[in-house]
Amino acid sequence: MFYIRILIQLSVSAAVSSLSVSYSPKSICAFENSSVDFSCTFDYPYWHKVEVSKWFKPRKDQKQDGSQQGMCVYHNDAAEIHERYINRTTYANQDKNCSLKLHNVSRKDIGKYFFRVETDHYWGKYTGPGGIDLNIAVLPFRVTLNTQNTKREIHEGDSVTLTCNTENCTPTQEAFIWFKNGLLLPQATKQTLRFSSVSHDDFGNYSCGLKNSDTTSTIKTLLDVRYRPQNVQIINFPSKEIEEGDSLTLNCKSNANPALTNYTWFKISKTNTSYIGYGSKYSLETVSQKDAGRYICVAMNDVGSQNSTVIELKVKEHSRLDFLFIATTVLLLGIAVTLIIFCIMKRRKQIASKKLPAEKTPTVAPTEEIYENLRNTHKSEENSTNLTYADLMLPPASSDRPQYNSQEDMTVIYSILSDREKTKTFEQI
Structure with a gap:
């Protein structure tokens, strides 16, 4: 009896040892809605006949070692397949090839998958240990940053590693691509991007994805490299001498992270450097000769400071000839303005003198007054028959006109009167 038991145990051990299942790979990371391949091979004694071949997935409340079968993902009897996996699998259906393709995977499919074979022998039932672990990558891709700096502030010279990954897991079956500020980095094809000694040139936004896929990240990660001012320079500086009297504005520019907090200007005169x-x-x-000299700008931020290159300002002095020319021009211009004003005022006086009042009677000479009185008297005699004499207006003795013989004047006057009376007497007759 004892020997019979030993023979039975040896037979069982031989049968079980000849049953085997091999998985490849041990774990899979896939994108949602994609298809995954569970590569699998198995073996069994040649005198056995396979009756059941199946893939199953333990439920969350079951042991994940394959000892509890859970949901049936694939079964050679379609009626045994769980409703979640109906029409979603393709089995290899070849001798000793147990590979399975699972289509349209989702987060609900996350978990372990096992293959089980059952033969016509009582001891010919076997589940491959370990199984295949399926995980689902949740987009988008994200860039994670790792640095040895415990303060989480990255400075020039630090070692930095950027890793391209997604939530849950990251598919690694294809080459990766990296972008900096939206531009492709052709040499970066791995999941990680390492900087052994980061510099200010590495500052920027990074994103990643798979090379032969449309699944690139939409989330950018800033590699915030803090560095002291770089490329400090003075711009708008004249390329040649500047003339006295001109204005000048100098600008100090620099690249820095964080932003610049202070600019300081100095003037260097021989061995003396003064703050300006x-x-x-x-x-x-207004530039003058005292402004000539060398200038320097110092830019500073929280990390450090840097000086600009020293520039020299040359001021061109006005020559004596230029001064005389300017003075002469100003003098001639003043004279011209004075003459113009004088001519305008003289013209106004002439115009004012020609405009006399309407009631003013022109001044006449004494002799002209006498003859005018005589004419008026004659007109009066013609208008009045009773008028027999005329008033005479003689000029004063102090008149400037030439003195005439009074006797001759009286003779002329009486002669005129005698003639008029004759005429008048004749008219009356």
């Missing part, structure tokens, strides 16, 4: 101002701009409203 602060701010990104330094202005000279």
Whole structure:
């Protein structure tokens, strides 16, 4: 009896040891709505006949070691397949090939999958241990940053690693692509991007994805490299001499992270360096000879500072000839303005003198007054028959006109009167 038991145990051990299942790979990461391949091979004794071949997935409340079968993903009897997996699988259906393709995977499919074979022998039932672990990658891709700096502030010279991944897992079956500020980095094809000594040139936004896929990330990660001011320079500086009297504004520019907090200006005269101002701009409203010299700008932020290159300002002095020319021009211009004003005022006086009042009677000479009185008297005699004499207006003795013989004047006057009376007497007759 004892020997019979030993023979039975040896027979069972031989049968079980000849049953085997091999999985490849041990774990799979896939995108949602994609298809995954569970590569599988199995073996059994040649005198056995396979009656059942099946894939199953333990439920969450069951042991995940394959000892509890759970939901049937595939079964050679279609009636045994769980409703969640109906029409979603393709079985290899070849001798000793147990590979399975699962279509349209989702997060509900996350878990372990096992293959089980059952033969016509009582001891010919076997589940491949370990199974295949399926995980689903949740888009989009994200870039995670790792650094040895415990303060989480990245400075120039630090070691930095960027990793391209998705939530839950990251598919690695294809090459990766990397972008910096939206531009492709052709040399970066791995899941990780390493900087052994990061510099300010590496500052920027990074994103990643799979090379032969449309699943690139939409979330950008900033590699925020903090660095002191770089490329400090003074711009708007004249390329040649500047003339006295001109205005000049100098600008100090630099790249830095974090932003610049201070600009300081210095002037170098021989061995003396003096502070002249602060701010990104330094202005000279009126340049003079004392402004000639060398200038330097110092830019500063929280990380450090850097000087600009020293520039020299040359001021061109006005020559004596230029001064005389300017003075002569100003003098001639003043004379011209004075003459114009004088001519305008003289013209106005002439116009004013020609405009006399309407009631003013022109001044006449004494002799002209006498003859005018005589004419008026004659007109009066013609208008009045009773008028027999005329008033005479003689000029005063102090008149400037030439003195005439009074006797001759009286003779002329009486002669005129005698003639008039004759005429008048004749008219009356």
